[in-house]
Amino acid sequence: MRLNPTKITHYWRAAGWFGVGLIIYLSLTPSPPQINIDNGDKLGHFAAYGLVTLWFAQLYTGLRQRIGLVIGMVGLGIAMEYAQGTTDYRSFEVADMVADAIGACLGWIAAPPRLPSLLSWAKKHLSKC
Template sequence: MRRHNRTRFFYWWPVIVLCALIFVQSGFSTPRVVPVIDFGDKLLHIAAYALLATLFFRAYRNTGKLSRSPLLLIVLSILSSTLYGLTDEIHQSFVSVRHADVLDLVADGVGSILGSLAYHQVVIVHRNVFRRISWIDKIMNFL
């Protein structure tokens, strides 16, 4: 495998794995994780899609020419993860005992926004502060 392809694979496989995990979880007739608080399922959606948006941001930032435009990275990662949330809701509408829920999609969008903005802040802090400390720089370059 060429170096360029290995780099792409390294940054995109977490996105693919998380999308697959979300797809599998959505395919169960009854959810495997049952929230114990009201709107707990929405918090799970926010967390999952915040992570997905972060992974999209990381992949786009490190595998293309998009890294020059932070706004484009943010918008693209939000759109990518939220659109995946839409496909997830459509998928759930075909699963027995499950249904598509607009509030789930809203939670997916909120999570996508939070994840993208949070990761962008990590990138800014890394660029402005931690680059001076070599061992932290190595960790952040891995992220």
């Protein structure tokens, strides 16, 4: 089955939005998964926001688009902390917002052209199948 490069882009975008939805779910669930190391939750914040930013940066390659992406991801992190603060089972933590912001910024910094474009690779190889 041969995949059209446009469809690959749509699937890529959908997977990115799934990642955003997963961040929202994990931010608001009463029992998020635990990373059993010191500051494991901060590592989780850093990794989640970095990966989703890197993922979307494969689609949005212009400087303005990427600035908007990072601002959006940092804003999401801030919003999730405030939302957690309104629950009786989660807590507001500035350190989590910092971890989110650092992850988003490093995801942007690592994005192509610094790292290879996985989206370009997928379009090239999956459209030949």
